[in-house]
Amino acid sequence: MKSILKGVSVQYRMSELFLRTLRENPADAEVASHSLLIRAGYLRRAASGGYTWLPLGLMVLQKVTEIVREEMNKAGFQEVHFPALLPREPYEATNRWTEYGPALFRLQDRRGADYLLAPTHEEMFTLLVKDLYSSYKDLPLSLYQIQTKYRDEARPRAGLLRGREFIMKDSYSFDLDDEGLVVSYQKHRDAYQKVFERLVIDYVIVSAQSGAMGGSASEEFLAPADAGEDTYVETEGGAANVEAIQIKPAQSISITDLPAAQVHDTPDTATIEALVNFCNQNESLKRSNQWTAADTLKNVLMRLVSQDGTTSVLAIGIPGDREVDMRRLEAAVYPEIVTPFTDEDFAKYPTLVKGYIGPDALGIKSKSKIEYLVDPRVVSGTSWITGANRTGKHVFGLVMGRDFNPDGQIDVADVRIGDECVVPAGKVIRLARGIEVGHIFQLGRKYAQALDLKVLNENGEQVVVTMGSYGIGVTRAVAVIAEQHHDERGLRWPRTVTPADVHLVIAGKDEALAIAANQLADQLNAQRLSVLIDDRVGVSVGVKFNDAELIGIPTVVVIGKKYAEGLVEVRDRFTGAVDDVLLSELVAKVKQLH
RNA sequence: CGGGGCGUAGCGUAGUGGCUAGCGCGCCUGCUUUGGGAGCAGGAGAUCGGGAGUUCGAAUCUCCCCGCCCCGACCA
Known part of the structure; x- marks a missing residue:
């Protein structure tokens, strides 16, 4: 494109930048970050879940990467770099070659040997440390890398938010004992907070399930956003992923003085709604205060498939006004997989009557031998309307601890505001969605054990090392920043990650403007402020302003009609403030904004 | 993998059996214009996702395949 500038050097010129805004x-594109990053010319889709970084996007990615790297180094962690293409054997040793399932990209080399594209690198880090270290004196140690990861996601979505190829910073800590692990964990936690502060990502730290990686203590860094895939709850006492919360069990009630259970005809009441309506309309069942779904006990059947392919059936008893939260259930039964209980499955259990299943037909000691677990609100002394295991019949006043005894508890009902929790302590005051940008957890000895990573302790004994594993989604963080910092006109990059410090718009075709713009750019460059200069010819100012707002560099300087009076305009993309500034004072003004 | 939707030029789209596939943006040439996505004139750009079929005739109907998006189950 034609430039109004001749033979001058500024950092980036719009006339030359490989960019086309839409x-x-x-x-x-549905979510804001996805749509804006494409529109503003930061990214192009290259494959399902794979994106090409254009010059502007790469500048942001590099800044984000550098902030992560700096904070890791400051914390005393050392950077290494593994191949993404790895042989099968180490993953076979930890059983992840099979355990990781279809999300693992597997391939073969020309000789037919199995390889994988690494989804995470626990095995390689463990083996590397094993290779070089063998004494307690070498510990503690934390290593990290910033690497492209591969996961054959069933459903890549929302641009950068969930890709099949993405960049992750993954760290691993190695300690002699549990106390050391706690210290290493805390160091990572602190470093992560600094990273997200510098990235200007709004986040909450929530308790989490450690999930597929195994291990114990675990927290997620979630960026609140409607586009997020995780749901978390906040209570007076903290925050947790819904998968990790624990509902406070109800107080048990004395079972003496409770009326005996009675079976009643309740025709056509296979759903809770129908049952409640029937109870409130039937003369003999009516009571002064209306029956509600919470008075009923709903028994839900699920089929579980374990890793070796064997299946079992689980019955879950929850108050009728609640639903089973599939995410919580999946987390609770992991690593078993939940599948629906079908009509064919029903056929195998003649004692179960669909729509009228009651506790009598459930439990490992019953005829069905189906394990029966109940919600923490279903405790001894609570009385329920529930199925009588006969079509069109329900039993009223069935008392837990007197009339039935389940095999145990399971906490998988949907969570609502006001629910009392043990973890995090207190009443739920907020339910929100978030994007997981970081996850830290105490892995323990799973990998060290499997790969035989031991060191000698002070007494000359072999001790298995304990590990922590810590991730930051780097490319995801770019999307999160875009998600959290934009308005209806476009992106608004925090100054720590902006692709350039100043967007200098030449608003006019007078050559004097171009010369002055170039001088300003040089002055800014001299102060280590990078400049993207819009030197395009034949492009109307409206287009230039709109592009500037879309691209989202936080400080826009306009040199145009007021140049004759020795003034340029400085716009703050965040506050919307527009100031006329003397040319001689521009650099100071821009520095002040930074 | 289940459910839903979609695939027409770089982007956004019209076109549900009939002529040379239409429009807007973007792109190229010329002139004009220059503080909020300019005007006029001319122009380039499409295997209508792919294959097979039905038909005198297919972007349009049928089948198969591929790809994309959304919702659900997994994760940084």
Whole structure:
């Protein structure tokens, strides 16, 4: 493109930048970060879940990466770099070659040997440390890398938010004992807080399930956003992923003085709603205060498939006004997989009557031998309307601890505001969605054990090392920043990650403007402030302003009609403030904004 | 993997059996214009996702395949 500048050097010129902004939102982008990053020319989709970084995008990615790297180094962690393409054997040793399932990209080399594209690198880090270290004196140690990861996601979505190829910073800590692990964990936690502060990502730290990696203590860094895939709860006492919360069990009640259970005809009441309506309309069942779904006990059947392929059936008893939260259930039964209980499955259990299943037919000691677990609200002395195991019949006043005894508890009902929790302590005051940008957890000895990573302790004994594992989604963080910092006009990069410090718009075709703009750019460069200069010829100012707002560099300087009076305009993309500044004072003004 | 939707030029789209596939943006040439996505004139750009079929005739109907997006189950 023609430039109004001749033979001058500024950092980036719009006339030359490999960039094409789009006026309209791409049809396939739903979330703001995705749509804006494409429209503003930061990214192009190259494959399902794979994106090409264009010059502007790469500048942001590099800044984000550098902030992560700096904070890791400051914390005393050392950077290494593994191949993404790895042989099968180490993953076989930890059983993850099979355990990781279809999300693992597997491939073969020309000789037919199995390889994988690493989804995480626990095995390699463990083996590396084993290779070089063998004494307690070498510990503690934390290593990290910033690496491209591969996961064959069933459903890549929302641009950078969930890709099949993405960049992750993963760290691993190695300690002699549990106390050391706690210290290493805390160091990572502190470093992560600094990273997210510098990235200007709004986040909450929530208790988490450690999930597929195994291990115990675990927290997630969630960036609150409607586009997020995780749900978390906040209580007076803290925050947790819904998968990790624990509902406070109800107080048990004395069972003496409770009326005996009675079976009643309740025709056509296979759903809780129908049952409650029937109870409130039937003369003999009516009571002064209306029956509600919470008075009923709903028994839900699920089929569980274990890793070796064997299946079992689980019955879950929850108050009728609640639903089983599939995410919580999946987390609770992990590593078993939950599948629906079908009509064919029903056929195998003649004692179960669909729509009228009651506790009598459930439990490992019953005829069905189906394990029966109940919600923590279903405790001894609570009385329920529930199925009588006969079509069109329910039993009223069935008392837990007197009339039935389940095999145990399971806490998988949906969570609501006001629910009392043990973890995190207190009443739920907020339920929100978040994007997981970081996850830290105490892995323990799973990998060290499997790969035989031991060191000699002070007494000359072999001791298995204990590990922590810590991740930051680097490319995801870019999307999160875009998600959290934009308005209807476009992106608004925090100054720590902006692709350039100043967007200098030449608003006019007078050559004097171009010369002055160039001088300003040089002055800014001299102060280590990078400049993207819009030197395009034949492009109307409206287009230039709109592009500047879309691209989202936080400080926009306009040199145009007021140049004759020795003034330029400084716009703050965050506050919307517009100031006229003397040319001689521009650098000071820009520095002040930074 | 289940459910839903979609695939027409770089982007956004019209076109549900009939002529040379239309429009807006973007792109190229010329002139004009220059503080909020300019105007006029001319132009380039499409295997209508792919394959097979039905038909005198297919972007349009049928089948198969591929790809994309959304919702659900997994994760940084």
